[in-house]
Amino acid sequence: MIRKSIFLTSTIFTLSAAASAHAQQTPQFDSGSARSDADIIVTATRREERLQDVPIAVTALGGETLRNRGVASVLDLGTSVPGLAVISSQGTEMSVAMFIRGFGSGDSSQGTQDLPVALYIDGVNIPRSQVSGIDLVTPERIEVLRGPQGQLFGRNAHSGAVQIVSKRPSGELQGDFSAGLGTYNTVQAKGRLDLPEIAGFKFQLSGNYRRHDGYINNPFNPNYTNATIAVDPESHTKFVNKNFNGDFFALETYGGRIAIERDFGDLNAFYSYDNTWAEDDQGYNVLYRSKDATPTIFNGFSSTQLGDISFGNFSGPGGSFVPFTQPLQGKNYPRNAAYGIPRIPFINKAHGHIFNLTYQLSDNLTLKALTGQRTISRKGGNILNASISSVMVGQHEYIKSDMFSQEFQAIYTTENFNLTTGALYFEEDVIQEITSHYAFNCLFGPTAGPSCVPGSSQATTVPNPNAFGPNNFKRSFSDTKAYGLYAQGTYTIGPVDVTAGLRYSNDTKKGTRTIDRLQGIDEANGLGLAIRNRFHTSRVDPALTVKYNLNQDVNAYVRYAVGYRDGGSSVRSTTFTAFDEDEMRSWEIGFKSQFWNRRITFNAAAFDNTIKDPQISIQEDPLGDVTLTNFINSPVDRKIKGFELELSANILRGLTLSGNYTYLKSNKLLVGYNISNATSFVPNATFSPTSGLIPDAATIAAHPGSQILLIGPLGTPKHSVTINADYVLPAGGSDILLHFDWTKTTKLLSGSPEITKTNINPDGSFTPLSGFNPGARTDRANARIAFRRIPLLNSSTTGEFSLWVKNLFDHVDRAFGFASGVNGPSIPQPPRTMGADFRVQF
Template identity: 30%
Template sequence: MFLSHKTNLMAASAALICSVAGPAYAQAVQIDIAPQPLGSALNQMAIQGRSQILFRPEVVAGRTAPAVRGSMTVDAALDRLLEHSGLQHRQDRNVILVDKPTRISMRADAAPAMAAQAPLASDIAVAEEAPAPSNQLDEIIVTAQKREESLQDTPISIAVLGGDELKARGLTALADFASGAVPSLRVIPQQGRPSTLNITMRGINPGDPSQVSRDQAVGVYLDGVYLGRAQGLGSEMYDLQRMEILRGPQGTLFGRNAVGGAISMVSKRPTGTFSGDITAGVGNFDWRTVKAHLNLPEFAGFSIKLDGVWTKRDGWVENPLADASDWAAVDRRGGRISVLWEPADNLEFLYSFDISRDASTAGYQQSVRLPGAPPFPAIFYDEPKRVKRGRVGVPLEPSLGKVQGHSLNATWDLSDDLTVRSITAYRKIEQAQYTNSGGLLTPYTPNGVFGRVSYADVHQDQFSQEVQLLGNFDNLEFVAGAFYFEEDATDLAFTPFSAMFNSDGTGYRLLPIDFNSPRFPDRGSDINARSTALFGQATYTPGILDERLHLTGGLRWTSDRKKGALTRSRGAVIDIPFKFSSDRLDPAFTVDYNWTDDVNTYVRWGQAYRAGGANSRSLTYRPFDDEEVSTWEIGAKTELFDRRVRFNLAAFHTTYKNRQVDFVNPASPSNLETLNAPGSTTIKGMEFDLTARLAPGLTLTGGYAFTDAEAAVDRNPFTDQLQEGAVLYTPKHSAVLGLDHEMSVLDDATFTTHVDAVYSSSFFTGGADQPKTGSYAMLNARVTLGDLEMRDGGAKLAFSLWGKNLTNARWKLFSFNIAGPGLANLSTAVWNEPRTYGVEAKVNF
């Protein structure tokens, strides 16, 4: 058998590194390998460990390697890389062999001639510094099932955004997903409030998420830690490795309040080698940003990473009142420190502390009179299109939010087959909300009041503990665990008017906002919630059908307890208590089959629930029960044309029972009641995700979601009338299409271009009697000249020019009618951001 030129070259060069390969196998070296395909991981290991590693390409094909970082011997590092792969390694003279156990044994018998006989390399690849061919797609590693595995091997509908893709698309905070950047997912600032996010997935919406006695419908996780409140989610995202968006109920492994799905953000870990980057940028609306990330050298087994971010931008709707804040201004800053300690090869502790401050301002609510509405005063006018200046100047302050959290993740490899993990976390939030658009709530009258301020203050702290046991045996993989969560929260709200018209409506004066008023606050409540769970999931691969069939079953037992009280009403101290308790089992099962190494299909059924609670906007603190979601899903994961095209699709049918529905009091829009809808809502749809390497350096990405919902009929408790139900923030059609190109220019510099387009059809943001938003399409782009060598020791410089919503498309993020007896009969709306653009400079070192 003849050797390829490449194999001949590497076999000949083996003699040149023999003096290094032998000692390095047993000596500690610094290793930093991210999760990736096993073949490329072995390539990196050979370079970082200064070793010659031989393996057969067909043996490592389709296998993935976990992250391996820290100071260790090549022997120990290979043990961790090959864990759960079914492969083994051994050293023979100056060469390290990686193969199946039987072939390793066979070669051990012939060891004396192993390194000397070059023909043995004819069926073995030599690990070297060479990535996969540039026209093939990189493998994506996810942890959706609590273990590192390939996206294509995970039978769940998942969208994954890597750190570079998030940056290229300008997604620096969860609120940036308001445009529909990921089909099936919609993230909206609740009624324009910058740090309280309303997150919808696959038609499952939380209702009013600002209440502390109510839970989210989509679970949000940061490095495995559940973030219990919708408040505080507007902060900038730190240095993320990736974001995984798990679509559909995740009741078994993620638990309560993941009825719509889960968003899992995974941060980059300390590397233990000195490196970092600094980014600075400017843009329109006086946008300014500085971001920095620093990895410190490993010392005594400890590796430290520091992250910092500061972003500020003027509001894009001007407030005519001097010295008052403009609407939709951004002011975010924060820092994070991560410390990785690896006292042994099989034991690690990762501690993280993050702290952030968000002083952004609320969006501006525009108004248009409904047919038959009374006339506006002289200084008011209809605002049918997105405006740049408010109708009148009114007091407006930043909605100040402060968030901080501690987490400790521990991983202990008991053996090659068993691992124990622990995730311990404590977090707290202080979030104020201040909105005032200077609008009408009631019809204009001479000397009447307007400019209703909505002020709220939320304090919350939470503790969580999760323990997992992961096993991987010949035909069985499993994860079992326990989870505990407890939170204490309080909220209060105050809604004074800030202005009064003169006698003919041609002018106005400002009113004092007195937080010492006898009627402060209008309402207040507190809540204590505890949740305990036991869970398990196992995947069995029968020894039939070439081991292509996989059967997965899971079960989660959850016990929820809540108690709280409505404590204030129009300044008076009251005590209206409520309690909620629930004990339940949520099962799931999956059958998936690998038709080939590149085509996998699956059928999945899963169930999840959202805990009940009480509505603090209710005058009686009326409780409501939990809701339940069950979904059938069929899907396919495919890689085609020699791994140049990745096409994944899923179709689902969801039954939504006891849906928690908000009803607005027609006489007082701030008064809500939440009831469980008596019937079942049906949601069905399809999702497609596409990545195609069209040519070396040219990649096409795309996603599409079709969602069709039939909401149950609801009975309004205020009118006792049946009304048509509506599924909120769920367009029937949503899509995204992106194109990325990279080319070499100058002396080893790179020029990259990213363009993406987003489309959404119309959707409801209130009940079925409320207006829909319009459909829209928007365009974003970013170009970067990077890898420019600097003179000071190998640092590299990059310049970027970016633009978002380049066509200046307009649509309503939120729309709501203030209509009814005694009300102004207006349609109000918060609009999307106009065109933004800027430049950035980044230094990597």
């Protein structure tokens, strides 16, 4: 009923506001010069402003810049934007995890936890990481806003926001189509078609298709042909009579979009609908080559205990070392899996509607209504440790999110004062199912043997395709309703701009678990009552910015802002209890400048962030079921500080050089967790790489049956640098573009950021557990040569032929890492790929 009434309000708003024609035209930019992206008109403050005039740290990349750099999706942004890191969520290409200034989510796949970096497409929030890596057809630009953006973008933007702005229909016959081939049997095609205006309506059609084979060969295993993986009968995910042979990191995706725009006098109406389908997999784990690594696996299974898969130099009940022969990841890219492993893909689907209204009430006042609806679903499986363990630990996942948002804005502008006010309603319903299982696996073909050692004779035992029996099935729901009121105004006094913002938020998230097999819960069948939790917050968050304009091209600013991320619960926990929001308080100083007729742009920003009550992920049962994790609010604040530098120069005709550098420093969190009552505490302990994490006597006496953890900075590469070079050579009426970019970062922790942990046993003894997370690193170079503006049928139709290569030097980079033993497993980024494509524009 709420959705219908709000949509009816939008309709009334449309019918009541017709007058004289008004259409906003977004300037087009050519990234062939240094000044182009710096002069882009952005909407970082929810109003149109020149990029260099916005008093926050924001980077905008125009459509041609994105094409030159090979940015086909959000994932391709990688670490090329200062302060931003985009990595694959646990190795999948269609689901991404984003970090801004060293803060993000350690488990972005959870539908009951929100993300601290907000993603917007055409003004509508995309709340889930699943299916957020959709391909971009011909975007107008991408804006990356760094630091808390809560006053204008609301909840879950306390690290920053990423905005994707699509091209609007032109009302003229225009087209932009490209197709190409590449290594690994890559096939890609995408295009946009603008139709001539019909009865005042402007239409735009666009679509894309992309596929490539797997990057890592998976040895064929006949046991995986027409195999069945046992799952709970209640699960939405079924694995019956399927062929699970397949190479890793294969992808196929396609999608389409229709956009319609019309002016009714002073009223502009815009509608779009998009639909995406994709199949990908989690990828392949390899063991990182550690200096002191000895390839062994600790198998903690015993006749009375099912569960522990760990790596390192400790022992436990019923456990023993198991030798492992897989080659460690070193300088050479792992082209072949060591053993045949079942490839279980994810099926990703997403579709959504956007309906935006803009009414120019007067020369000074603009009213907007932004309506968005989006549904995503993802189902499939993963074998988390299949490539590195003689016993497979895996999870099957199903998630569906149904989101609706409605926002009303009023934008008032005068010569010395502007004001943006708004009201927002947001709701999201999520269902997520998790099936956790273990399966003994010899040479990674399902067998009936109780246990095995890689290379042993048990590899030839009778296959049992159903050896993946489910160990645990959970079904959880999350229902979010959020309201917001906000206002942000800027007053100009001579060369000084003072901007103040305030937002009121009222959020409620209700969680329900209806099925938990291990806990004996199945409410529908009378097997125990459902577990319920509730998170609620009502708060006001301020921001204040003072900017001093030395002239129209040079300014400096100081900013203080507060933002927050919603609380929630963990779909993987046994208790399914709620945790609270975390809050970021940020100080930032910045300098923006352009020199030499705007041929040189130099921007700098320094910041000091404190995250209060940060949400962290812990293992409930580190010596048992490692798939059981929970989120808690750390009693220790996370502190992150650093600076960012951006430089772009067009010093020679046709030559553009640009680059950026980011430095980040974050503290480590020493946190304790009482397993019995699910509470956190601040322990006292010492740590060294040789002895591990050693608690003092007082901590041991006060907290028996607990664990203490030393948690590193999640998503925080200490150093990251990117260099870009573009050189345009005239060739008659055409030109040749030479592009090169290189990005390098130090280690970025993702997944489980624990440096080490120690269990305090109930009898007062303690067990230090070794841990090693190789994290993610990037050292990648890309190149492209394009023959552009080739005359074709007529003067308005041109072609472009380009050759490209990604990861030019075939460098082995890690995309995602797990904290597990001295040989921490990781998922590699793609190897060197290359190809050619042809583009037609008219």
